[in-house]
Amino acid sequence: MQFREELEKIRTYEAGKPIELIAREFGVADNEIVKLASNENPFGTSPKVKAKIAELIGKMHRYPDDSYFALKTALAAKYGVENGNIIIGGGSDQIFEFITHALLERGDIVLQNKISFAMYAIYAAQVGAQTIRTDTNRHDLNAFEKLLIENPKLIYICSPSNPYGDALDKEDIFTFLQKVSDQTLVVIDAAYMEYAAFKDKRKLIEPKELTDRFPNAIYAGTFSKAYGLGGMRVGYAIAQKGIIEALHKIRAPFNITTLSLAAAIEALNDQAFVAKSAEHNFKEMARYEAFAGEFGLTYEPSYANFIALLFSKDRSASAAANALLKRGMIVRDLASYDLNAIRVTIGLESENDRFFELFRELWR
């Protein structure tokens, strides 16, 4: 079978290893495995969401309200926008896919940071668009600006950035946006914004202010991280109505489920859960920073719910990740990003203790 030529260049995205797989491969019991690999919320999901799902369990035979009216209304109230400014996706990932298919043609240029979320380039490659990257690990807007000369049709700015953890100041992003052509769509991937906003208000980007000032910008948020709903697959994007209308032409009906929809609405109602998650996150992150110092690792100050630990040349981060894996500790090896580093999601206190303990054993 001859599939489209573009597909030959695409490497299938490797998702974080699920607990079930490690249990099978290494014969470790399920409940002894600690997964600090996919930036999930260690507290799980808000109890209010769980109660709502229990209540709605008998509704699975019903399709959801495909306009997602209640969820859009709740998001619109939170962000001070209108329902028509919002699109809902099966994770914000799916919205990047909508954007790709609505905007990009073969040969178009997509600009992103040197290391960034792998799916941006995979979607671009699907339609034969070309991804160009800055040359710095950290998001550096001067490096982005230099590449504007390539006339990108789409730019991704991920703040806080995955997998590095750095975040940009709002004012710097706005200054950069003034230099971008109004024919270029700029995605602000704000998957970890709830964490950054807790740590430093200068990092907070309000979607309304962003899209009022820059009609070519789109803000992408998700319920997968601070809201603890990775398994439910709900994301959203906010932009001016013309952009949202174009994206809706790509969206299939019922792209999130009846239960996901209810979960997201309920999760938005429990902001205390989000605040507790963010507070815990940075309290525990300080322990990782101290730990890194103790072992001669360096780290990028992180505004998200993970930390990238950078190894010196004489130590292999991949080997450490594999050794941890055999003991039931799943972290993310960043070798595929050309970094001798691991990314560790900040876990519960006991999970972080276990990481420190295993790492200490292995390091000798």
Ligand SMILES: *Cc1c(COP(=O)(O)O)cnc(C)c1O
């Ligand atoms: C997790 C993540 C997303 C969103 O993922 P979904 O689960 O698809 O909503 C988007 N961007 C980055 C950088 C992420 O890490």
